[in-house]
Amino acid sequence: MKLKYIPVFAEDVDAQIDFYTQKLGFNVISNIGFIEGEESMVLQANNLDVAFVMAGSNRDSVYKSCIILNTEDCLKDYHLYKTAGVFFYAAPRYLPAGLAAEFLDPGGNRLILLEERSYTEI
Amino acid sequence: MDYSKTLRNNNKIYSRTSSQRQGQQYSSDFSLRFVFTGNERYDIGRRHLSIYPDSFLILNRGTQYSTDTDSSIPVQSFTINFDQQFLEDFKEYWAFTDNRLLNKNGSKTKQYQEFDETIYPFNGDMMYNVYHLKQYLDNGMHDELLINEYLHHCLINYFSIYNEEILKKAEKLNFLNQNTKIEILRRLNLAKEYLYSNYNQNITLEGLAEHSCLSVNHLLRTFKQAFSLTPHQFLTQLRLKRAQLLLRSTTYPINEVVNLIGFECPSSFIRLFKTHYKVTPLKYRQSA
Structure with a gap:
């Protein structure tokens, strides 16, 4: 068993796909009949194993998600996305798990860039 | 890899590999100093401080110092000089974000006027951020906004280390007077940096006490209080x-x-x- 798809709530599917492809560097890889009577887009970034499925808004079965993306260097990716026009609602902050920066996509899903750090000295 | 970078806002970053460098007197800006391999010795007045890859040194603006390396392997040193204005802006930002300070009283920011010029442990977030910065620069990239973002975070990290290593440790000392606490901790830091710099020598308690201007008993008691x-x-x-x-x-x-x-x-x-x-x-x- 493996984790393959994460449904992403989209109010406006086109705006959402623009955001993910142009700002976050995702590519549309296929379509999938995830919800009856509707084709959903499947998006994937090069370095991720998991694909995102854009799901339309008028379905009760779709909820807003909170997605944690793992990064090697949070500040670098934060800066990269910020220059691409992603709006971060807070500066990167330090958590017990490491450094994290959070932003919202146009559909209101919460995405977190997390750089995990180990603070225990061996 | 050797390079020196001066950013538009006058922050400077130096990365050097050297085996021998003889002591010329320099006057510093506020700066953080690291080594990644080998060790580097700083002479400040009568103090001799050696930094190793597990520790770093800060120097205040205007401190006269000279450096020397006597390590058998090439020394990879990395220095970040902060522009005065950048530092002032940061202090303002820090005072506003640190609610703990605001709740107590506004004049608390005064304690960030001068920092204890001593050796601090190099680990945790500071280490991650400096390594990322160095890696970024080593790859020949030069986006000033991002570099300043890294530098801003180095200051965040330094201020929390300062909080952890100086302010909290001073609180642990068993004296009533705040100024006494600070003075004793300053002397204890002399002892600590002596240990950091001469760890491979035969150190006697008497020598350590003399170096830190405390009596042996006083040193033993207060050292344990502050550093457990x-x-x-x-x-x-x-x-x-x-x-x-x-x-x-x-x-x-x-x-x-x-x-x-x-x-x-x-x-x-x-x-x-x-x-x-x-x-x-x-x-x-x-x-x-």
Whole structure:
């Protein structure tokens, strides 16, 4: 068993796909009949194993998600996305798990860039 | 890799590899100083401070110093000089974000006027951020906004280290007067930096006490209060940590490592290492 798809709530599917492809560097890889009577887009970034499925808004079965993306260097990716026009609602902050920066996509899903750090000295 | 970068806002970053450099007097900006391999000695007035890859040094603006390296391996040093205005802006930002300070009283920011010029442990977030910055620059990238973002975070990290190492430790001292606490901690830091710089020598309590301008009894009592360790325990831990570093980064035989870190007897070193890290030095090296 493996984790393959994460449904992403989209109010406006086109705006959402623009955001993910142009700002976050995702590519549309296929379509999938995830919800009856509707084709959903499947998006994937090069370095991720998991694909995102854009799901339309008028379905009760779709909820807003909170997605944690793992990064090697949070500040670098934060800066990269910020220059691409992603709006971060807070500066990167330090958590017990490491450094994290959070932003919202146009559909209101919460995405977190997390750089995990180990603070225990061996 | 050698380079020096001056950003438009006058922050400067130097990365140097050198084996021998003789002491010329410099006057610094507020700066953070690191070494990634080998060690570098700083002479400030009568104090001799050595920094190793597990520690870093800060210098205030205007401090006269000279540096020297006597390490057998090439020294990779990395320095960040902060522009005065950048630092002032940061202090303002910090005072506004740090609610704890605001709740107490506004004048607390005064304590960030001058920092204790001493050796601080180099680990945690500071280490991650400086490594990322260095890696970024080593790759020849030069986006000033991002570099300043890194520098901003280095300051965040330094301020929290300062909070942790100076303000909180001063609080732990058993004196009524705040100024006494600060003065005693300053002297204890003299003792600590002496241990950091001379860990491989034969250090006596008397020598340490003299260096820190405290009596032996006073030193023992207050050192334990502030750092929760006796000077001897602190020194042993430091030696073990540096032994780890040598085991990881060099191929010196164990006996040589034992000598280099100032232990006299290999078997007692091995025993200590094993009780501390639950693994023998040789196994540690093989797994590293």
